[in-house]
Amino acid sequence: MSSRPESLAPPEIFYDDAEARKYTSSSRIIQIQAKLSERALELLALPDDGIPRLLLDIGCGSGLSGETLTENGHLWVGVDISQSMLDIALDRQVEGDLLLGDMGQGLAIRPGVVDGAISISAVQWLCNADKSSHEPRLRLKAFFGSLHRCLSRGARAVFQVYPENLAQRELILRSAMHAGFAGGVVVDYPHSTKNRKEYLVLTCGPPSLSTATPKGKGEDGESGSDEEFSDEENQTIRTSDRHRPRKKQKTTKKGKGREWLLKKKEQMRRKGNTVPPDTKYTGRKRKSKF
Amino acid sequence: MRLLTHNMLSSNIKGVTNGFPLGIEVEKVIEKQVDFNPDFLRNMFAKVEWKALVDAARTMGYAELPEEADLSMLESDDFLKRFHHALLELHLEEGALVCPETGRKFPVNKGIPNMLLLEDEV
Numbered sequence: 001m002s003s004r005p006e007s008l009a010p011p012e013i014f015y016d017d018a019e020a021r022k023y024t025s026s027s028r029i030i031q032i033q034a035k036l037s038e039r040a041l042e043l044l045a046l047p048d049d050g051i052p053r054l055l056l057d058i059g060c061g062s063g064l065s066g067e068t069l070t071e072n073g074h075l076w077v078g079v080d081i082s083q084s085m086l087d088i089a090l091d092r093q094v095e096g097d098l099l100l101g102d103m104g105q106g107l108a109i110r111p112g113v114v115d116g117a118i119s120i121s122a123v124q125w126l127c128n129a130d131k132s133s134h135e136p137r138l139r140l141k142a143f144f145g146s147l148h149r150c151l152s153r154g155a156r157a158v159f160q161v162y163p164e165n166l167a168q169r170e171l172i173l174r175s176a177m178h179a180g181f182a183g184g185v186v187v188d189y190p191h192s193t194k195n196r197k198e199y200l201v202l203t204c205g206p207p208s209l210s211t212a213t214p215k216g217k218g219e220d221g222e223s224g225s226d227e228e229f230s231d232e233e234n235q236t237i238r239t240s241d242r243h244r245p246r247k248k249q250k251t252t253k254k255g256k257g258r259e260w261l262l263k264k265k266e267q268m269r270r271k272g273n274t275v276p277p278d279t280k281y282t283g284r285k286r287k288s289k290f
Numbered sequence: 291m292r293l294l295t296h297n298m299l300s301s302n303i304k305g306v307t308n309g310f311p312l313g314i315e316v317e318k319v320i321e322k323q324v325d326f327n328p329d330f331l332r333n334m335f336a337k338v339e340w341k342a343l344v345d346a347a348r349t350m351g352y353a354e355l356p357e358e359a360d361l362s363m364l365e366s367d368d369f370l371k372r373f374h375h376a377l378l379e380l381h382l383e384e385g386a387l388v389c390p391e392t393g394r395k396f397p398v399n400k401g402i403p404n405m406l407l408l409e410d411e412v
Contacts, residue, residue, distance in 0.1 A: 101405035
């Protein structure tokens with residue numbers, strides 16, 4: 001049974017009042033969201049001159065990610081499709097302006113005004129067709145097209161995404177490239193199941209040094225196993241497979257030893273299994289002549 | 291919703307070629323204090339459509355902005371203060387935004403404009 005919210009209901013229905021409250025009262029989710037938005041902001045690589053920028057938070061929800069932007073001194077405008085989530089954002093008195101909108105219908109924003117965009121765990125929702133009129137490919141196209149228009153030249157957009165499978169990742173990336181973005185995927189902690197996070201880092205404008213995709217965290221020496229490939233526009237896209245080093249079993253030549261055996265027997269006893277009693281013969285090696 | 295956001299929004303209904311600027315129907319306006327940051331304003335000035343901002347501010351009941359503005363005025367503190375007030379401190383709390391071509395209304399509730407389109411408008 002999949003526990004992905006994307007497979008349960010459309011976002012405006014899934015994030016109802018109860019779910020929105022649950023989402024925002026969980027300290028664990030708040031912490032994760034803050035961490036993700038911090039990293040997204042880092043990947044945005046805004047010039048470090050202390051001037052507040054105007055950023056877009058797509059799928060802002062209750063404003064958890066926006067709070068990180070405010071803390072870093074930026075102004076932001078959030079877009080979300082769930083009225084309940086936005087109501088919570090109002091309750092929490094977030095600093096940014098909020099819009100109720102569907103990113104799959106394109107962003108209703110004038111060209112060239114935004115200095116950057118982030119989106120935390122939202123874009124994968126576009127891969128679903130929740131209504132008969134929905135066509136994921138067209139919705140992604142509308143979204144990336146309008147985003148490309150409204151970003152100023154050289155601005156970046158960073159999306160943290162949870163694609164369900166390879167096909168989804170490819171669909172999202174391809175739509176972004178078609179819209180004219182340059183960039184690729186940054187994978188943080190590619191060898192970890194829990195901490196693995198994918199960020200789509202897109203840049204508006206022609207490819208240059210500044211559009212090079214930054215390196216993911218925790219890629220360590222094994223990045224050689226990462227398969228790198230180039231698409232037709234010569235942007236490197238980094239995807240990583242999930243080969244992890246096998247756990248080595250702790251065995252010595254002598255065997256596991258009496259201590260280990262007694263521990264295991266104790267465990268079995270606690271489970272309620274019938275275990276032979278411990279004697280002086282327990283865990284003793286047989287004589288070779290036996 | 292701030293006038294900064296209003297200045298960025300444009301109607302994206304299918305077939306509309308120029309959805310900017312959106313008209314404003316005011317029911318309730320509130321003011322919120324925001325920290326004054328001249329650097330941000332200077333940075334933002336180039337991106338703001340001045341005429342749309344002046345008209346919007348006037349609809350909201352703030353007529354202190356000059357009709358025309360150019361870069362030299364950014365030196366004046368008085369001008370920056372007015373610009374700051376209009377751009378960031380005036381909030382449209384209740385009312386509607388109106389598409390300039392089709393006249394379609396986007397209602398604003400509790401300061402959140404509802405920009406959702408119907409299926410035949412996409």
